[in-house]
Amino acid sequence: xxxxxxxxxxxxxxxxxxxxxxxxxxxxxxxxxxxxxxxxxxxxxxxxxxxxxxxxxxxxxxxxxxxxxxxxxxxxxxxxxxxxxxxxxxxxxxxxxxxxxxxxxxxxxxxxxxxxxxxxxxxxxxxxxxxxxxxxxxxxxxxxxxxxxxxxxxxxxxxxxxxxxxxxxxxxxxxxxxxxxxxxxxxxxxxxxxxxxxxxxxxxxxxxxxxxxxxxxxxxxxxxxxxxxxxxxxxxxxxxxxxxxxxxxxxxxxxxxxxxxxxxxxxxxxxxxxxxxxxxxxxxxxxxxxxxxxxxxxxxxxxxxxxxxxxxxxxxxxxxxxxxxxxxxxx
Numbered sequence: 001x002x003x004x005x006x007x008x009x010x011x012x013x014x015x016x017x018x019x020x021x022x023x024x025x026x027x028x029x030x031x032x033x034x035x036x037x038x039x040x041x042x043x044x045x046x047x048x049x050x051x052x053x054x055x056x057x058x059x060x061x062x063x064x065x066x067x068x069x070x071x072x073x074x075x076x077x078x079x080x081x082x083x084x085x086x087x088x089x090x091x092x093x094x095x096x097x098x099x100x101x102x103x104x105x106x107x108x109x110x111x112x113x114x115x116x117x118x119x120x121x122x123x124x125x126x127x128x129x130x131x132x133x134x135x136x137x138x139x140x141x142x143x144x145x146x147x148x149x150x151x152x153x154x155x156x157x158x159x160x161x162x163x164x165x166x167x168x169x170x171x172x173x174x175x176x177x178x179x180x181x182x183x184x185x186x187x188x189x190x191x192x193x194x195x196x197x198x199x200x201x202x203x204x205x206x207x208x209x210x211x212x213x214x215x216x217x218x219x220x221x222x223x224x225x226x227x228x229x230x231x232x233x234x235x236x237x238x239x240x241x242x243x244x245x246x247x248x249x250x251x252x253x254x255x256x257x258x259x260x261x262x263x264x265x266x267x268x269x270x271x272x273x274x275x276x277x278x279x280x281x282x283x284x285x286x287x288x289x290x291x292x293x294x295x296x297x298x299x300x301x302x303x304x305x306x307x308x309x310x311x312x313x314x315x316x317x318x319x320x321x322x323x324x325x326x327x328x329x330x331x
Contacts, residue, residue, distance in 0.1 A: 027207040034210035037217045041186065045075065048179060078187045082194040089203040090116075107138040114141060116201040123152050149278060157196055157277075158300070161270030164192035165263040165304045173259025178224040185220040185262060189269055196273050204276035212273060219265040226258045263304050267297040 049071045057064035114131045117123055127148050134140035168188050172181045193212060197203045204212070271293040 027205070027210075030207045030210035030214075034213035037214055041217055041220075045183070048183075079190060082190045085194050086190075086197050086203055086209070089197050089201070091203050091205055107141070110138065110141045110145060111135060113202070114145065117148065120201055122156060122199050122201075123148055127152065153200065154274070154278070156199055157270075157274050160192060160195045160199065161267055161274070162300055162304050162307070164188050164195075164270065165266040165300070166308050168266045169259040169263030169304060169308045171259075172223055172226075172262040173255045176255060176258075178226070181226070181258075181262065182220045182224040185223040185266065186216060189216045189219065189266060192266070192270055193273050196270065196277065200277050202277070204273070208276040212269065212276070215269050215272060219262075219269060222265060223258075223262045226261060259308070260301065260305060263308070264297050264301045267300050267304065268293045271296045271300075 049068065053064045053067050053071075056067050114135060118128045118131055127144075130144045131141070131148070134144045168185060171184045171188070175181055175184065193216075203209065272289060275289050275293060
């Protein structure tokens with residue numbers, strides 16, 4: 001995880017070093033693509049719901065109606081409402097760059113962000129007091145925000161990212177269903193972005209949100225395609241033959257590989273989201289942001305895998321423990 005401490009600079013939603021008209025055209029382009037991606041995902045979702053509903057209708061038509069009602073409710077709770085929360089949040093773009101004295105415009109944005117943080121529970125009371133004391137001093141306020149960003153906010157966001165990556169890793173490793181993996185990745189990633197936005201109190205620009213939407217859907221399609229990967233094609237022939245002699249090892253290794261891959265991609269999306277919220281000016285290009293996100297993902301994934309390995313067996317044994325306790329109460 002990155003622990004480099006960098007001075008904090010806050011800017012408005014406008015893209016740096018870009019003409020206003022060009023930035024507006026670029027934003028509309030990315031939003032249009034993201035809208036098309038969302039429509040495609042909803043079509044896949046509706047198609048899957050109708051397919052299951054038709055099968056349930058053979059049992060009884062009211063069973064199908066009940067399924068449609070539950071599906072709509074879950075879609076609203078798990079997808080539509082989190083997206084609504086993200087969209088209605090205020091938008092800022094924070095850069096961590098070396099800067100001289102803050103301009104008046106940036107100072108006003110500092111104050112808005114500081115007041116937003118002081119109204120939330122993400123930072124300690126001591127940090128809130130520091131912000132309150134520094135509100136009337138632009139340089140002191142910049143230093144206070146920089147300290148909070150490096151010591152508290154970044155750690156909290158990384159914890160949220162790893163928590164959701166663990167959920168994706170375990171869920172996709174167990175499910176072994178490509179379509180279910182697709183929906184799981186979309187739902188978990190949307191929830192992760194929503195939580196990151198709620199921690200900060202603001203969202204990325206619409207352009208960056210559109211890019212995140214495309215990233216989430218691309219990751220979900222990868223998750224669906226991983227089901228068809230043959231482990232023999234990924235391993236040397238001698239290794240594949242050796243593993244083939246061990247009962248059930250290939251399916252287990254294939255499941256674990258799928259889970260780790262999906263977890264890694266989820267971490268990457270979380271780090272990209274964090275970089276859009278706290279963007280380093282040296283990484284404003286798409287290539288640099290993606291490279292930085294991938295490098296951080298590689299650092300985080302071993303921790304996520306370790307926690308998942310510890311967490312999963314405990315849940316597995318707890319299931320048998322509950323069954324044993326229930327049997328003992330019957331006698």
